[in-house]
Amino acid sequence: MNPVMLIAVPLIAAFISSLFAKRSSLLLLFAAFVNSVIAIAVSLSAINGSYSMGGWSPPYGIELVVTDMTRVLVPAVNILAFFAIVVYWRRQDSPGKYSIVYTISLAALNGILLTNDLFNLFVFLEIAGVSAYLLASTGKTGSSKVAAFKYLMIGSVGSILYLLGVVLVYATTGTLNISEIAARISLGQINGDVLLLSSLLFMIGLGVEAKLLPLNGWVPDVFTKSSGPATLVLASIYPLAMISAFIRVLLAVRDERTMGAVLVLGVATVIGGEVVAFGQKRLRRTLAYSSIAQSGLAILLVGVGTAGAIAASVMIIVNNALAKFVLFSVDGLAIEKIGSDDIEKITGFGRTSQVTGLVFTVSALSIAGMPLFMGFRAKLLVISSSFDTGLLIPVIILLAAAIEATYYFRWIFSLYKPPFSRVEPLKERLPLELLTIGIILAAVLVFLGTSSGETLAIFDRAGNFMEEIIFMGKTLIGGM
Amino acid sequence: MIQYFSMLLIAIGIYGLLSQRNLVKLVISLNIAEIGVNLFIVSIGYIEDGLVPIISSVNRTSSLVFVDPLPQALVLTSIVIGVGVTALALALIITIGKTKGSIDLTELGSSGGDDE
Numbered sequence: 001m002n003p004v005m006l007i008a009v010p011l012i013a014a015f016i017s018s019l020f021a022k023r024s025s026l027l028l029l030f031a032a033f034v035n036s037v038i039a040i041a042v043s044l045s046a047i048n049g050s051y052s053m054g055g056w057s058p059p060y061g062i063e064l065v066v067t068d069m070t071r072v073l074v075p076a077v078n079i080l081a082f083f084a085i086v087v088y089w090r091r092q093d094s095p096g097k098y099s100i101v102y103t104i105s106l107a108a109l110n111g112i113l114l115t116n117d118l119f120n121l122f123v124f125l126e127i128a129g130v131s132a133y134l135l136a137s138t139g140k141t142g143s144s145k146v147a148a149f150k151y152l153m154i155g156s157v158g159s160i161l162y163l164l165g166v167v168l169v170y171a172t173t174g175t176l177n178i179s180e181i182a183a184r185i186s187l188g189q190i191n192g193d194v195l196l197l198s199s200l201l202f203m204i205g206l207g208v209e210a211k212l213l214p215l216n217g218w219v220p221d222v223f224t225k226s227s228g229p230a231t232l233v234l235a236s237i238y239p240l241a242m243i244s245a246f247i248r249v250l251l252a253v254r255d256e257r258t259m260g261a262v263l264v265l266g267v268a269t270v271i272g273g274e275v276v277a278f279g280q281k282r283l284r285r286t287l288a289y290s291s292i293a294q295s296g297l298a299i300l301l302v303g304v305g306t307a308g309a310i311a312a313s314v315m316i317i318v319n320n321a322l323a324k325f326v327l328f329s330v331d332g333l334a335i336e337k338i339g340s341d342d343i344e345k346i347t348g349f350g351r352t353s354q355v356t357g358l359v360f361t362v363s364a365l366s367i368a369g370m371p372l373f374m375g376f377r378a379k380l381l382v383i384s385s386s387f388d389t390g391l392l393i394p395v396i397i398l399l400a401a402a403i404e405a406t407y408y409f410r411w412i413f414s415l416y417k418p419p420f421s422r423v424e425p426l427k428e429r430l431p432l433e434l435l436t437i438g439i440i441l442a443a444v445l446v447f448l449g450t451s452s453g454e455t456l457a458i459f460d461r462a463g464n465f466m467e468e469i470i471f472m473g474k475t476l477i478g479g480m
Numbered sequence: 481m482i483q484y485f486s487m488l489l490i491a492i493g494i495y496g497l498l499s500q501r502n503l504v505k506l507v508i509s510l511n512i513a514e515i516g517v518n519l520f521i522v523s524i525g526y527i528e529d530g531l532v533p534i535i536s537s538v539n540r541t542s543s544l545v546f547v548d549p550l551p552q553a554l555v556l557t558s559i560v561i562g563v564g565v566t567a568l569a570l571a572l573i574i575t576i577g578k579t580k581g582s583i584d585l586t587e588l589g590s591s592g593g594d595d596e
Contacts, residue, residue, distance in 0.1 A: 119554055126561045130568060137572060142579030146588055149503065149572045156510055156565050157497065160517050163558060164490075167517075167551070171524045176550075 001041040002051055003064050003114050006074065009034050010107035017100050024099040029089070031103050032082040035110070039078035043071045050116065050179075050472060059177055059476050064114040067465040069247075069314060072458060073113050073240050076318055080237050080325055081106050083437045087329050088229040091336065091431065095229050098138055102233065105131035109241040116469075118166045118176045121245060122159065129155045129209070132238060135230035136222040147221035154208055154218055162205025165198040169253065172198075182252035182466070183473025192255070199258040202249050203265075209242040211295040213269040223288035228332035231284075235291055236325040243298050243317050247310060250302055251466050259303045263389065266300025267396055269293065274403040283331050283341040286407060287324065290367065293400065294320040297382060300393070304386055311463025312381035315456075319374045319448075322441050323363035329434055330360045343414055350415035353430050359438035361412050366445045368405040374448040377456065482523045489516030503573045503583040507566060514562045518555050525551035 013031035017024035051064045085102065088094045095102050108131060111124035133155065137148035166176070172194045173181050184190060208215045223231050250262065273293030280286040294316060301313040333356065334341045334349055350357025366373035379401060386393045448455065493513025500506055525548035533546040577583045 119557075123557060123561070126565070130564060133568060133572075137575070142576065145572055145575045145579065149569065149576060152565065152569050152572065153497065153506055153510065156569075157494070157513070160490075160510075160513055164517050164520065167521050167524055167554070170551070170554075 001038060001046055003042045003046060003066055003070075003074070004051065004053065005038050006035055006042065006078070006110040006114065007107050009038065010103045010110070014100050014103040014107065017103060021097070021100075024097070024103075025095055028095060028099040028103045029082075029085055032078065032085050032106060035078040035106060036075070036082045039075040042066065043075045048468060058116075058472075059175055059180055062115065062117045062120045063177065065116040065179070065469070065472070066114070067468050068458070068461040069244065069310075069463075069465040070113055072314060072318065072462050073244055074110065076321060077109050077113065077237055077240050078106070080240075080321060081109075081233065083325065083441075084229055084232045084237065086433050087232070087431070087437055088332075089433060091228070093138075093140075093227045093229065098134070098230075101131050101134045102229075105135065105233065109237065112241040112245050116178045118169065118178060118181070118249070120176075121178075121249070122163055122166055125162070125206075125209070125245065126159055128238070128241065129159060132209075132234060135234055136226050138227040138230045139225045140227070141225060143221075144225035144227075147218065147225045151218040151222050154215060158205045158208030158215065160205075161201045165201030165205060165253075168194060168198040168201070177473070177476065178248065178252045179469045179473035180476045181473070182254075182470045183477055185252070185254060186470050187474075195253060195255045196257055199250065199253045199255040200261070202253060203258055203262060206242070206246045206249060207265070207299075209238070210246040210299055211239075211269065211292050212299060213265050213272055213296070216269070216292050216295075219292055220285055220288045223291065224282070224284050228329075228335070232325060232328050232332070235287070235328050236321045239291070239295055239298075240317055240321050243295060243313070246299065247302050247313060248469075251305065251310070252469065254305070259305055261303075263300055263303030263393070266296050266303055267393060269296025270300065270400045271396065272296075274400045278403055278407045280407075281343050283334070283343070283346060283411060284328075286411065287327055287331060290404065290408075291320070291324060293404065294324075294367070297397070297400075301382060301385065304389055304393075306385060306388055307460075307463040307466075308381065308385035309388075309463070310466070311459045312378060312385050314462045315374070315378035315381060315459050318459075319366060319378045319445070322445055323367045323375065326359050326363040326438050326441050327367070329438065330356055333430065333434060343411075347414050347417050350412075351418075355435045355439065356430060357415055359435075359442045360415060362442040362445060364408040364412055366449070368408040369401050370405070372446065372449050374445045376449055381459075483520060486516045486519035486523065489513065489519065492516075501585045503576065503585065504570075506585075507569045507573070510569070511562065511566060514558075518558055518562075521551045521555045521558065525549070 010031040013027045017027040046066045048066055050058055052058055053062045105128055108124045108128035115121050133148050133152040136151050137145050170176055172190055173184050211219055223235055270293050273289050273296055277286050277289030298313045298316045301309040331341050334346055338345050366375040369375040369379035383394045383397055490513050493509045496509025527547050530545050530547035533549045573583055
């Protein structure tokens with residue numbers, strides 16, 4: 001199965017739905033379903049390596065690559081997107097007239113995961129970015145538009161800086177192909193100062209979407225003020241693609257000084273996110289700051305840069321995507337049923353529905369890194385791989401994990417505490433789709449946390465993807 | 481020379497983004513920075529006395545003094561993307577102006593709170 005179908009199917013669906021606006025949500029569901037099937041087929045059957053586009057072979061044309069990392073992330077993105085649409089299918093704030101934006105964002109996210117060309121990555125980042133600004137503006141209040149505008153501003157500045165970095169790299173190496181660039185840099189053919197400048201530009205440009213510390217001011221406002229399905233997509237699916245782009249580009253343009261900066265900023269992001277999340281009184285804000293902290297964790301591992309660290313980084317983002325999906329959809333349900341997700345209002349919500357409480361608890365424990373869940377193995381790998389940099393980073397990560405566990409336990413307890421006022425059992429039935437998908441995702445988290453080590457071998461292989469990329473590049477420049 | 485000029489434009493744009501409070505002026509600053517980057521991209525491909533990279537009846541020899549055509553293709557894409565983003569930003573400003581009654585960042589507030 002050629003992976004280009006993952007980009008083509010949603011794009012065609014988006015074009016068709018611009019003609020039949022009333023049917024656009026059906027087309028979205030269809031595209032997401034077909035994409036999930038193709039993603040599984042690509043993940044299981046496609047051969048690792050390059051797929052050239054438009055009949056131009058790699059150094060001249062755009063190529064898509066399938067690596068072991070793509071194999072993990074592509075099914076995760078597409079299946080979660082399908083689930084997100086199913087969860088909100090019959091609810092009040094279903095994608096509706098915004099369906100076309102979701103369809104295009106699906107195409108762009110797949111493009112980001114698959115492409116092996118710096119400028120093509122820029123185009124897909126912009127498409128994903130513009131879709132994200134639109135998704136951020138779907139909230140009911142006017143302040144969601146202000147949040148979306150601020151997101152647009154900082155996102156555009158980031159993409160300008162990224163473009164500048166791309167052009168500098170092109171001017172020096174004469175190519176836009178990521179594997180060729182990585183191969184030339186690993187052979188030491190590029191001036192170190194150019195490398196430093198362009199990798200710093202990449203760090204800042206991609207850091208906006210990857211939620212690196214000084215650039216993540218947009219996150220809490222966008223995540224709290226946007227509509228339910230948009231938040232779900234932005235919080236659980238976007239980070240998969242954005243952080244994978246960050247990992248690939250920063251490792252290709254490998255510069256030790258920038259890696260040091262990534263490490264320091266990543267640690268600062270983790271601590272900042274966890275500390276602020278601890279003080280929040282609303283569930284959705286807590287989850288938003290926790291997303292920042294999780295991204296910081298995945299980014300600081302890029303700064304460590306070993307294969308084990310990248311494997312840990314991929315595990316962290318997959319764990320974050322699966323768990324945040326459940327947490328944000330339960331939060332959306334609470335807002336819909338109770339009208340608010342303040343810590344006082346939400347007290348006892350877990351008692352009204354056993355299953356909701358259960359899947360929330362499982363996901364929260366997995367994010368917090370408790371044993372038996374996937375998060376535990378991810379955090380274990382994070383700490384063991386960060387020992388390469390000395391003792392300070394693992395200690396800081398453990399400290400941050402302690403803060404994280406504390407506030408997640410507080411939310412779990414308040415979900416089960418008897419409410420202060422009268423108990424008001426919900427009359428309507430809870431949406432079946434949400435419960436089913438919540439149970440599936442919670443089961444996956446438990447399965448990945450308790451299964452034998454062999455199921456996790458795929459993450460270890462994913463951590464080694466850079467060797468493949470550099471090997472492909474060396475073949476391109478004629479093997480040395 | 482033109483490369484220094486384009487860096488200056490980027491610097492002006494970023495200064496505008498940091499100093500202005502009016503949303504439309506922010507969009508203009510963004511556009512200035514974008515123009516700077518686009519000029520820089522074009523300047524990368526320029527070669528002194530380079531020829532048009534097309535083999536035609538007038539120019540049959542494929543000498544190596546062609547202007548690099550790739551940055552021009554890149555800049556075309558980047559300009560189109562810039563126009564799209566600007567249009568979206570202006571549309572958002574119109575909605576903000578209608579719902580909030582102001583397009584000034586100081587009057588819109590820091591909006592860090594939970595006003596819903």
